[in-house]
Amino acid sequence: MMREIDEKLRAIDTEIEELSAKTDDYAADVRVKELKSEKKKLLRQCENLTPADKVYLARSIKRPKVDDYINALFDDFFIQRGDFLSKEDKSIYGGIASFHGTPVTVLGHRKGRNINENMEFNFGMPEPEGYRKALRMMKQAEKFGRPIITFIDTPGAYPGLEAEEHGQANAIARNLAEMSSLKVPIIAIVTGEGSSGGALAIGVANSVYMLEHAVYSVLSPEGFASILWKDSNRSAEACDLMKLTAQDLKHYNVIDGIIKEPLGGIQQNPNKVYREIDALLMLELAKYKKMSPNELAKNRYDKFRYMDAAIIEAAKKENQA
Amino acid sequence: MGLLGKTKAELAKYATVLKHSEKEAAELNDDFEPAVVKEKSEKPKTEDGVVEMITCSSCKKEIPAGLMKKNLCVCPECGAHNKISAARRVRSMVDPGTFRKLKCKVPFVNPLDYPDYEEKITKLQEKTGLEEGVLIGVGEIMGQKAMIAVMGSEFLMGSMGIALGEKVTYAFEVADKNKLPVVMFTASGGARMQEGILSLMQMAKTSAAVQRFSEHGGLYVVCLTHPTTGGVSASFATLGDITLAEPGALIGFAGPRVIEQTIGQKLPEGFQRAEYLESHGFVDQIVPRNEMREVVGQILKLHERKRWSL
Numbered sequence: 001m002m003r004e005i006d007e008k009l010r011a012i013d014t015e016i017e018e019l020s021a022k023t024d025d026y027a028a029d030v031r032v033k034e035l036k037s038e039k040k041k042l043l044r045q046c047e048n049l050t051p052a053d054k055v056y057l058a059r060s061i062k063r064p065k066v067d068d069y070i071n072a073l074f075d076d077f078f079i080q081r082g083d084f085l086s087k088e089d090k091s092i093y094g095g096i097a098s099f100h101g102t103p104v105t106v107l108g109h110r111k112g113r114n115i116n117e118n119m120e121f122n123f124g125m126p127e128p129e130g131y132r133k134a135l136r137m138m139k140q141a142e143k144f145g146r147p148i149i150t151f152i153d154t155p156g157a158y159p160g161l162e163a164e165e166h167g168q169a170n171a172i173a174r175n176l177a178e179m180s181s182l183k184v185p186i187i188a189i190v191t192g193e194g195s196s197g198g199a200l201a202i203g204v205a206n207s208v209y210m211l212e213h214a215v216y217s218v219l220s221p222e223g224f225a226s227i228l229w230k231d232s233n234r235s236a237e238a239c240d241l242m243k244l245t246a247q248d249l250k251h252y253n254v255i256d257g258i259i260k261e262p263l264g265g266i267q268q269n270p271n272k273v274y275r276e277i278d279a280l281l282m283l284e285l286a287k288y289k290k291m292s293p294n295e296l297a298k299n300r301y302d303k304f305r306y307m308d309a310a311i312i313e314a315a316k317k318e319n320q321a
Numbered sequence: 322m323g324l325l326g327k328t329k330a331e332l333a334k335y336a337t338v339l340k341h342s343e344k345e346a347a348e349l350n351d352d353f354e355p356a357v358v359k360e361k362s363e364k365p366k367t368e369d370g371v372v373e374m375i376t377c378s379s380c381k382k383e384i385p386a387g388l389m390k391k392n393l394c395v396c397p398e399c400g401a402h403n404k405i406s407a408a409r410r411v412r413s414m415v416d417p418g419t420f421r422k423l424k425c426k427v428p429f430v431n432p433l434d435y436p437d438y439e440e441k442i443t444k445l446q447e448k449t450g451l452e453e454g455v456l457i458g459v460g461e462i463m464g465q466k467a468m469i470a471v472m473g474s475e476f477l478m479g480s481m482g483i484a485l486g487e488k489v490t491y492a493f494e495v496a497d498k499n500k501l502p503v504v505m506f507t508a509s510g511g512a513r514m515q516e517g518i519l520s521l522m523q524m525a526k527t528s529a530a531v532q533r534f535s536e537h538g539g540l541y542v543v544c545l546t547h548p549t550t551g552g553v554s555a556s557f558a559t560l561g562d563i564t565l566a567e568p569g570a571l572i573g574f575a576g577p578r579v580i581e582q583t584i585g586q587k588l589p590e591g592f593q594r595a596e597y598l599e600s601h602g603f604v605d606q607i608v609p610r611n612e613m614r615e616v617v618g619q620i621l622k623l624h625e626r627k628r629w630s631l
Binding site for chain 1: 427428429430432433435483486487490512514515516517518519520521522524525526528529530531532533535536550551552554555556557558559560572573574575576579580583584588589592593597601602603
């Protein structure tokens with residue numbers, strides 16, 4: 001459903017843009033008004049989205065990308081490149097920046113705004129070098145006592161020949177392990193699609209948030225359907241089953257909170273969402289400022305250690321009953 | 322499973338219960354129970370006295386089951402390392418009579434309400450004699466005490482869901498408290514799809530447990546067996562201090578089929594096999610199955626003392 005609405009919305013946006021270029025044209029003004037009210041009507045249809053709608057929105061090329069978030073939220077961004085072992089992987093983007101005067105390390109998966117950018121950034125699918133670069137930045141953040149903020153938006157780690165040869169599994173595992181014991185606060189935000197270990201590899205954080213229409217799952221719905229039913233065309237069915245929306249994950253205690261998006265998705269009014277993220281980061285960092293380095297590491301360990309404890313205990317109770 | 326109706330406070334209460342009961346278990350030092358490691362379906366001869374034959378997965382020759390099993394499922398004709406059950410693996414590794422199972426009962430959970438999932442698990446438990454895709458306990462390997470964890474691909478491809486992740490994590494925590502080395506045999510297709518995102522989270526949980534164990538100076542020896550892929554290879558399987566592999570084992574993150582589809586070309590001969598990984602620098606040694614006990618015993622012996630002295 002969302003796909004059709006989104007296509008109409010895009011058509012309207014393009015038309016409005018074209019008409020707005022004409023000045024002193026009464027007919028054009030009228031048409032713009034018409035279009036705007038039509039747009040409002042369409043947006044109102046976006047109130048109740050299905051999981052498949054959210055997957056569609058989460059992957060939208062119109063959604064802000066990691067560099068948009070970094071530009072909007074931080075000052076004095078200094079980009080860091082390379083894993084200092086063999087390669088610069090452009091599907092991970094990050095560096096040092098200032099958040100209201102506090103130095104922080106920021107990084108995230110980088111998707112493109114068009115096909116050329118996507119080719120360049122490998123559609124946000126890192127190879128081991130990308131994960132090693134991320135780890136290098138995070139270890140450095142720990143050394144200098146900087147909080148870490150990560151933005152998750154990836155279809156998964158890149159399943160390529162060289163990626164495997166260079167130790168994709170090992171690179172992801174190393175990130176999971178090392179992140180679990182870093183002695184600075186880590187805050188992760190799933191902004192688009194968070195698929196599989198490739199997402200989690202920069203997601204072992206003290207606090208994990210999701211945008212309202214972001215999705216986070218063990219695998220893409222297509223992959224899920226292909227593994228379980230040997231049929232990747234059943235992805236819509238998989239979406240319904242997988243519990244991959246922010247609302248589901250909040251319920252399962254996998255994430256700490258949801259960042260609201262405007263009707264029709266963040267692209268309708270990104271600035272509003274940036275302001276919300278800004279306030280959220282302020283609150284989170286104030287909270288973690290009170291913890292010692294060891295407490296921060298323990299807080300993170302316990303978060304993932306006991307994430308499913310409630311579910312296990314509930315099942316035990318159910319068995320006894 | 323009725324969790325959707327629970328408030329946050331109720332969920333938090335459950336979490337504290339689990340923490341508490343685990344602490345108690347550790348204090349009582351009551352973590353282990355005597356175990357008879359036995360395979361459920363062990364019938365070298367069928368009822369009418371005909372010798373059962375097993376087909377080698379590699380050379381496709383028919384081998385008498387008794388001979389195959391005596392040979393630890395390594396084909397006597399071609400040397401291929403066929404799949405071995407978790408129970409048989411444990412018996413092949415530990416000194417007789419020393420193995421005690423780690424007590425860690427995790428109830429069945431079905432977070433996605435996946436259809437027919439419970440029946441599937443119950444059937445597998447009956448068929449394999451395992452509670453989950455991993456068999457964990459304490460035993461002695463050539464006189465050295467160690468926490469031994471063996472994954473069984475016979476249990477839903479050794480896929481990692483909540484129960485398996487919990488068991489592995491708990492094993493590292495108990496080993497940490499008791500200053501035991503961990504010897505792990507991995508065999509897994511990856512995260513268990515049927516449990517959704519919570520399967521993914523087991524990667525973080527287990528990796529964090531390995532990290533803490535490692536920071537406390539624990540020795541972790543891992544042996545990658547066929548197949549070790551996906552979420553298990555990208556978490557505790559590749560975090561060992563010493564990494565061994567069995568000949569010919571498939572080891573990797575993405576499956577070969579997915580890679581071929583992605584890059585649109587055929588993969589080279591031997592890609593993602595143990596030997597390939599060794600030559601690319603991700604395996605210490607490839608060890609044949611019949612030498613495994615000795616090699617692991619030797620590694621444990623070399624780590625017996627914390628400090629050097631002459």
